[in-house]
Amino acid sequence: MEDLLNKSYKTDVDKKYTVLYVDDEEVNLRVFNRNFGKFYHVLTAIDAFEAQQVLSQNTVDLIMTDQCMPRMNGSDLLLKIVPMYPDIIRMIMTGFSDEEDISEVKKKVGLHRFLKKPWDPETLRKEIDVAFEKKEERLAEKAVAKKPRPAVKSQDTGIDLLESTMSLVETSESKQLKNDINSLVKESKTKKSEFMDGGINYLLSLKDSMLPNQHELKLYTEDAFIVYDKNRVNQNGYWFGECNDQLVIASFFSKTHTREALALNSFVSAMLTEIIYKENCTKSDLILKKLSTRIYVRFLGQKTETTCPLEIAVNVYDKKQDKLTHSAAYHDVFFLNDRNEFKTLAGNQEVMVPGKDIEYDVNTVSGENIKALYIVPVNILEETNEQREDAGALKMLLSEVHKLPFGMQSKMFSDYGYRSVIGLKI
Template sequence: MEDLLNRSYKTEVEKKYTVLYVDDEEVNLRVFNRNFSKFYHVLTAIDAFEAQTILSQNEVDLIITDQCMPRMNGSELLLKIVPLYPDIIRMIMTGFSDENDISEVKQKVGLHKFLKKPWDPAQLQKEFDHAFVQREDLIIERRLAKAPKRVIPRKEENLDLLESTMSLVETSETKQLKKDINNLVKESKTKKAEFMDGGINFLQNLKDAMLPIQQELKLYTEDAFIVYDKNRVNQNGYWFGETNDCLVIASFHSNTHTRESLALNSFVSAMLTEIVYKEKRTKTHEILNRLSTKIHVRFLDKSNESSCPLEIAVLVYDRATDKVSHSGAYHNAFFLNERNDFKTLVGNQEVIVPGKDMQFDINAVNVENIKALYIVPFNILEETNDNRGDSEALRLLLEEMRKVPFGMQAKMFEEYGYRSVIALKL
């Protein structure tokens, strides 16, 4: 059993490289992420401007960009970023066979691969791995070429004079100078990241500020905990509140590019507050329908064709009837009954697309039949279960967790890499 648990929760694929995919079509970003996230650290950007922001904040080994994008195309993006990141592997993808548009980028900064749509995942992975091997070989060759040259370089040599000199004469003054230079470089990168187009740091802080205080959930339940990773960009979110003797809990995930995801999650938190406290809605399906309408009318730019898909589960604990109701859009909930059997509250198997009419299924369970209830998004199940969205790994984990006190389970979830979990006893 122990071997099965370890194999289920932690991926055996070592993610050594980071790949950034740039495309103005959201569906392509989602498909790319699902195909390659278990092999590499995958970052996605909806346009060239967001790509520049992500590059300023992350160590990226390979960038693959669509050629045909509004405002700045793929060639223009590479011409702009390669001087800043000369060792990055660059690839362009296009649906057109004419290579004239990318001739400039080939001549000025070089291009590792020109690819044509549609792409095959297996073949594309081979192209990536081949490029990584080539880059590693090139880095080794550079190191070997530099190794014996322990003299001050001549002017015509393409070496950094300051770095070479300081490596030869290591004094307390040169060490401090190197430290000061490194600090200035780090500070400049931080300032650049803060003010570049996109404002990802600001949006991340705003989203986190909108989250309810985790400890307060215990005020409404027998016991509860929330696992939520704030140490890196987290496109999941949660919300809870009480009205008319009903506790409303929501868990959601915006599966779109980073900038819009963070903004949408903040908006969802604000609208749930309005729907529950101002409109006094306590029916799960009504809350989801109202939220979908508000996103469509008040969040989306009418000139923007973006759909802003949202995966969300809403649970309502009605103390008057002593029942828990659940509705979800590609987001289930799970519980252990009084016999410790693993049960699933299944929501609709499609995401909320604002403006699209949906009839939400409603699950109702008596509280006396629930020993412990867990809300875990599908994307979190995939991250911790070899890119599979099924709940078998969670079931096995809960079988082990029931042996330890409820309060200790949060630490176990964290150790197994779960970045967003809501758990409660009612």
């Protein structure tokens, strides 16, 4: 009886899965954590931007997001993250009717459940468990489909068979033959590794060779600098050129696998050259639309199962009219105005998903109001400022840096670890 009384009972189930809940109301986050924290590893985020940071630092099995949130709603959040996390289970919860947005998510990236507020904890847990069960079933089916035939033991089955046969008739000649074959197998594996590394090096060389240099940029503008780290794999890129007194400057970041990103960056540079010089297109929003279509049709071959998300800003300075226009997909730029205040030109707050029809915002600023323009991608802000995408730290740096000559500004950005920055005076 004493043993029975002293026996400890397990109050929580084994937490096998991690769930991220996104809602702009803190009380809802607390309620969700209290109801489901004993069944799953629960992570919470107060908005879509914090959710992206949580995803970058944790392995998440399921994301449940509120639809109606400021700055970026649940639909846009899913459209942004699914290309990076294609296996994540996704659910949207709303108290309103957002059928158009929801159907867009279903069409573009798929949606496991669309739930209405207020939610009942017991019913919601059943929905989550069903989603996990279906995922486990899909994984099991894939595992069975990929299971090798029993006769195949390894990649070197032929060597194993040869060794077992030779053990019966071992001679000095057979020993030498076995050693020779093993050497060839080892060499082929080494060559394969060298080939893979060489492939990345080739793509790096191709991408870097298409980057215009700082001297060329200074031909188009009063003064300029370019900071770009070529000492390690850099998935950022940039492009500039002038057509009919229109200076076009693009900055972009391919947010996909390294090899694919390097190839995509080279393709983007080539397509910008084609769009601007061949087609004389110098409208910032139209450039983005044309580029998105070309990536989808010519780079991806209209493969709907493949996406290459791109963060990109296109800036066009009209020298005759002395004005700057800016359009972007999750890529802001910053400028110092005539009152020495730093302002932000904000583009669309979602990445470019090639093939997706998006109307890009167009921001216009008079050249008289711009003393200096700084183009810094969001991913550079995040990696330089402890995964925070806000521009507070950058603006503090700029408030001091802008007082220096451009040559010294370039060095300071490099010293602070910024891997891709363009600064110019127009």
